Amino acid sequence: MTAxxxxxxxxxxxxxxxxxxxxxxxxxxxxxxAAGKRAHPAYPDRMxxxxxxxxxAFKARLHRDLPATPLWGYSGLSPGPTIDTMRGEPLLIDWVxxxxxxxxxxxxxxxxxxxxxQPEVRVxxxxxxxxxPAASDGYPEDGYAPGHSALYHYPSAQDAATLWYHDxxxxxxxxxxxxxxxGTFIVRDAEEQAxxxxxxxxxxxxxxxxxxxxxxxxLYYPVSDDPSAxxxxxxxxxxxxxxxxxxxxLDVEPRRYRLRLxxxxxxxxxxxxxxxxxxxxxxxxxxxxxxxxxxRSRIELYPAERADVVVDFSDMAGQSVQLHHRSEAIMEFRVxxxxxxxxxxxxxxxxxxxxIDPASAVRDRVxxxxxxxxxxxxxxxxxxxxxxxxxxxxxDPRQNSIETWSFVNxxxxxxxxxxxxxxxxxxxxxxxxxxxxxxxxxxxxTGPAQLPPPHEAGWKDTVRAxxxxxxxxxxxxxxxxxxxxxxxxxxxxxxNDMMRPYQLLPEQTG
Ligand code: C2O
Ligand code: CU
Numbered sequence: 001m002t003a004x005x006x007x008x009x010x011x012x013x014x015x016x017x018x019x020x021x022x023x024x025x026x027x028x029x030x031x032x033x034a035a036g037k038r039a040h041p042a043y044p045d046r047m048x049x050x051x052x053x054x055x056x057a058f059k060a061r062l063h064r065d066l067p068a069t070p071l072w073g074y075s076g077l078s079p080g081p082t083i084d085t086m087r088g089e090p091l092l093i094d095w096v097x098x099x100x101x102x103x104x105x106x107x108x109x110x111x112x113x114x115x116x117x118q119p120e121v122r123v124x125x126x127x128x129x130x131x132x133p134a135a136s137d138g139y140p141e142d143g144y145a146p147g148h149s150a151l152y153h154y155p156s157a158q159d160a161a162t163l164w165y166h167d168x169x170x171x172x173x174x175x176x177x178x179x180x181x182x183g184t185f186i187v188r189d190a191e192e193q194a195x196x197x198x199x200x201x202x203x204x205x206x207x208x209x210x211x212x213x214x215x216x217x218x219l220y221y222p223v224s225d226d227p228s229a230x231x232x233x234x235x236x237x238x239x240x241x242x243x244x245x246x247x248x249x250l251d252v253e254p255r256r257y258r259l260r261l262x263x264x265x266x267x268x269x270x271x272x273x274x275x276x277x278x279x280x281x282x283x284x285x286x287x288x289x290x291x292x293x294x295x296r297s298r299i300e301l302y303p304a305e306r307a308d309v310v311v312d313f314s315d316m317a318g319q320s321v322q323l324h325h326r327s328e329a330i331m332e333f334r335v336x337x338x339x340x341x342x343x344x345x346x347x348x349x350x351x352x353x354x355x356i357d358p359a360s361a362v363r364d365r366v367x368x369x370x371x372x373x374x375x376x377x378x379x380x381x382x383x384x385x386x387x388x389x390x391x392x393x394x395x396d397p398r399q400n401s402i403e404t405w406s407f408v409n410x411x412x413x414x415x416x417x418x419x420x421x422x423x424x425x426x427x428x429x430x431x432x433x434x435x436x437x438x439x440x441x442x443x444x445x446t447g448p449a450q451l452p453p454p455h456e457a458g459w460k461d462t463v464r465a466x467x468x469x470x471x472x473x474x475x476x477x478x479x480x481x482x483x484x485x486x487x488x489x490x491x492x493x494x495x496n497d498m499m500r501p502y503q504l505l506p507e508q509t510g
Contacts, residue, residue, distance in 0.1 A: 006232070007225040011214035014066075016239040019246060022332040023064045026248040028204055029183060032081035038092055040153050042133075048153065049089075053080065054096040055123055055181060057104075063246040067217040070104055071180040074165075078244050079207045079264075080183030083165070085156050087189035095125045096149040105175040105221040110231040111496045112171025112389075121146060123176060126168040126420070127185050128304060129286060129461045131158045134482025137420055140499070143169035158423075159459070160192040161288035162205070162260040162306045174235070174266055174491035178221055180244075182207070182264045192289060196345035198258040198310060207244075208301070208325075209265040210237030231496050233382070234267040240330045242323075249332040254317040255342035258283070259309050263301040266491040272299045274311065275322040275329070281346060284308030287423040287459030289350040294454050302416040304462040304489040307455070310346050353458055356425050356474040361404040364472075365395060369465055369488070369498075370411035372438065380411055382488070382498040395486065395502035397477045406472045407465040408443065410434065415493065417471075418462040420484040421504065424475035426452040426463055432470050443470065462489055481506045 034049035058076040059068035074080030085091055103121050122145055126138030136152035144150060163185040167176035184205040197203070212220040212235070222232045242248050263270055274280065282294045286306050299307050313321065317337040322329035358364075367385040385394060397403050404427065407417055428449035436444040449472075456463075465471040487499030 005225045007223045009212070009214055009220040011216050011218060011220070013220065013238055014213045014215050016213075016246065019063055019065060021247040021329065022249040024245045024248045026250040026331060027243045027245055029077065029079045029082045029243065032075070032083050034091070040092055042153055043090055048092045051083065051091060051093045052096060053093055053125075054098045056098050057100055060244065062213065062217065062241065062244070066213075066246075069213070069217045069219060071219070072099055072176065073180040074183050078180030078182070079205070080165070080181075082184040082186060082205060084186045085154075085188070087156055087158060087160060087187055090153060090155045092151060092153050094149055094151045095123070097123050097144055097146050099123065099146050101146050103172070103175060103179075105179060105219070106223045107172060107175060109223050110171055122169040122172065123167050123181065124150065124169050125152070125165055127154060127163055127165045128418070129161060129163040129423070130154055130185065131421055131479050133480040134484060137484060138168045139483060140168050140170040140173070140485065156187055158187060159288045160189040161187050161286070162262065162284065162308055163187060164207075164262050164264065164306070166264065171495050174495045175221060177264065177491060178211070178219065178235070178266055184260065184262065186260070191351065195347050195350065196343075197283065198256045198344040202256065202344065203258040203260070205260045205262060206242060207262045207264055208240060208242060208270055209263070210240045210268045212237050213239050213246075232492055234490060234492050236268050237265070240270075240325055240328075242331045247329075247331060249334055252313050252333045252335055253340055254314045254335050254337065255340065256310050256312045256314070256344050256346065259311060261299065261301060261307045261309060263303050263305055265303050267303060269300060269302045270325050272301065273297055273324045275324065276316065276319065278311065278313075278316065278321050280307075280309040280311060282307055282309050282455055283346075283350055285455060285458045286461045290455065290458040291351060291353055292349055293346055296455065302414070302462065302464045302489070303491070304416055304418055314342065356402060356476065358404050358427050358472070358474050361402045361474060362398070363401075364404045364406060366406045366408060366443065369407055369409045369415050369417070372410070382411070382493045382496060384487070384498055384500045387500060388497045389499055389501070393501050393503045395500065396505055397502070398505050399477055399479070399481050399507040402474065402476050404472055404474045406470050408432065408437065408470050409465045409467050410437065412467050414464045414466045415498070416462050416489040417465050417486070418489045419475070419486040419502075421479045422475045422477055423459040423461055424463070424473040426456050426460060427472040427474050428452070429466055429469045429471045431468055434468065445470075477504055479504060
């Protein structure tokens with residue numbers, strides 16, 4: 001796929017090295033509070049906490065020395081308030097669209113935008129990684145205009161995990177998330193709490209994204225200048241925001257902290273490390289705890305992936321520790337020297353994870369990522385299984401069955417592939433012969449299968465499908481029948497047909 005030439009931004013872009021680093025405190029998103037209790041027909045014998053999350057336009061300073069930036073956010077914040085719940089405690093959220101009718105970002109420069117005669121703002125919220133009935137999942141075509149709202153219910157019937165909520169409206173997800181529509185959704189459970197991991201003030205979400213920021217503080221979203229390549233295939237920023245700030249700092253105590261790292265970027269991945277050779281102890285991935293903590297000097301996160309880490313600052317009193325993305329310091333932890341007793345624990349084992357046996361799968365679906373588009377001079381079309389969004393459903397697993405899906409990546413890039421509703425396990429990645437595939441679509445492996453590294457061996461909901469590889473995952477389709485989606489979590493790809501519906505069919509009985 002050829003990258004289009006981009007139109008020049010109206011305002012010159014900011015040179016982030018001109019900013020003074022570590023002058024703004026890291027914002028910690030407030031915890032959302034229920035506005036009351038309500039009944040819901042899906043839960044006849046209990047009252048549910050009811051939350052109201054209003055999407056609004058607002059302005060915020062990304063840095064002390066920048067003018068305020070227009071943004072969109074839940075409850076007028078970006079990241080939005082953190083939803084915090086326990087397994088087995090369902091809740092209701094009223095997602096209210098109180099946004100302006102006009103987008104402040106260029107709305108119609110993509111496949112689905114061009115189809116709209118009246119490009120208008122629509123939103124629909126999806127909780128990434130949540131097991132929810134289809135009607136509350138945030139189906140892209142369920143987007144609604146300003147002045148409307150959607151009442152969704154979340155069963156919270158799943159293991160403790162760091163989930164996140166974000167917009168999912170058809171064709172403009174990349175713009176709505178870029179504008180600021182995302183936040184953290186934490187599910188806790190008694191098993192995890194019994195481990196005594198750092199909690200309360202010492203358990204913090206750290207939400208990372210990059211943005212193109214102009215000198216006047218405005219967000220710039222790239223627009224193609226090239227009529228033959230109308231949509232922009234990726235968006236990489238000139239600066240990284242941590243919980244919505246540029247180069248923030250956080251005062252910490254000399255003790256253990258739990259940081260829930262979430263990559264909410266459109267297309268960029270983060271390559272994270274700490275200065276002074278302070279290691280991360282990775283305790284969790286997308287869908288909760290790993291079997292054992294892993295000592296890692298670097299953590300790579302693709303869009304939508306999460307890593308739960310414990311960082312121990314107890315030997316660093318009086319010093320500063322920087323968080324790096326590649327070689328750039330993006331935030332600073334200032335370790336104070338006052339001692340308060342750290343009663344948290346980091347147990348040697350966290351939980352046991354039973355591996356899904358791929359042989360128990362009723363079906364293996366072979367699905368291509370990217371397809372050679374002969375109509376377009378052999379350019380690569382970013383499709384899934386060679387199909388567009390509007391093509392009839394082809395993935396139709398049965399409720400409670402086990403399937404494996406094999407992603408055959410025909411493109412030159414890794415893509416983060418996400419399925420709604422289910423958690424999965426990565427079985428392996430295996431190199432294959434692209435020429436043999438292109439000649440007659442036979443899958444000829446050219447090397448042995450590679451097992452996932454330990455940090456990818458827990459429960460996942462987003463997997464990096466590497467170029468030249470077949471990436472195989474296994475899942476048990478628990479959940480309610482209905483229409484869900486799977487897609488690439490590069491938001492530019494997702495908005496331009498690298499997303500497909502899937503239908504969970506009712507369990508076969510008798
Ligand atoms: Cu993070 Cu379909 O979404
Ligand atoms: Cu992609």
